[in-house]
Amino acid sequence: xxxxxxxxxxxxxxxxxxxxxxxxxxxxxxxxxxxxxxxxxxxxxxxxxxxxxxxxxxxxxxxxxxxxxxxxxxxxxxxxxxxxxxxxxxxxxxxxxxxxxxxxxxxxxxxxxxxxxxxxxxxxxxxxxxxxxxxxxxxxxxxxxxxxxxxxxxxxxxxxxxxxxxxxxxxxxxxxxxxxxx
Numbered sequence: 505x506x507x508x509x510x511x512x513x514x515x516x517x518x519x520x521x522x523x524x525x526x527x528x529x530x531x532x533x534x535x536x537x538x539x540x541x542x543x544x545x546x547x548x549x550x551x552x553x554x555x556x557x558x559x560x561x562x563x564x565x566x567x568x569x570x571x572x573x574x575x576x577x578x579x580x581x582x583x584x585x586x587x588x589x590x591x592x593x594x595x596x597x598x599x600x601x602x603x604x605x606x607x608x609x610x611x612x613x614x615x616x617x618x619x620x621x622x623x624x625x626x627x628x629x630x631x632x633x634x635x636x637x638x639x640x641x642x643x644x645x646x647x648x649x650x651x652x653x654x655x656x657x658x659x660x661x662x663x664x665x666x667x668x669x670x671x672x673x674x675x676x677x678x679x680x681x682x683x684x685x686x
Contacts, residue, residue: 510628518669519624522632523580525663530560530586534629535662541625547614551599554615556622557648559587567647571640572659578638581661588660590619591650612657619658632665 510518539556547553559568569581595603595611603610623633636659644656674680 515624515628517672519627520632520670520672521634522661522663522665522667523634524665524667525580525583525585525632525661526666527583528585528664530631530663532560534626534631535560535586537629538622538625538631538662542618542622545614545618545621547599547617548602548610549596549599551595551611551614552618553593553595553599553611554618555591555593556618557589557591557650559589559648560585564647568644568659571643571647572636572638572661574638574640578636580634584661584663586662588622588662589644589648589650589656590615590658590660592655592657615657619660622660626662630664631662634661635659636661 535558539558542554542556543552559565565585565587566582568587569584572578572584572587573581592611592615594600595614599610599614602608619635623635626633637657639659641656644650644659645652645654650656
């Protein structure tokens, strides 16, 4: 399923938010490759303010799905074979000071980069992902033993997609970018 000849432009077009998965397990080696790609992502002052919790235990996966599916949202959750909870960790001292001085949430920016690298690696390996922010964070933290003082801003669903690659509907380049002035 991995295509070593795929260009970066093709990979970006291939990566999408998948909400339909085949009922087949994901190989640990592929999950490890995704984690390695996230691990190597850049962060402010090399702070690496994240911890990825992989949930593939058959006893835990349905509980995760229960905490993700609610109020008509994420109805695909019960078919997800692997969940990844991304825990926000403290930045190192230098990044923390910079974040305060510049009034920017470097840790969230860094986490976003790491999550994107995880998802792009998954797409290259023939896996599908969906980055999810709508879930019962308190229940997921309890289920996974994450301390009350920590946050889980996003979850990633991971599995073999069971739907075709969709055409991306996006704003035009003219609407989303400009040159030399806003």
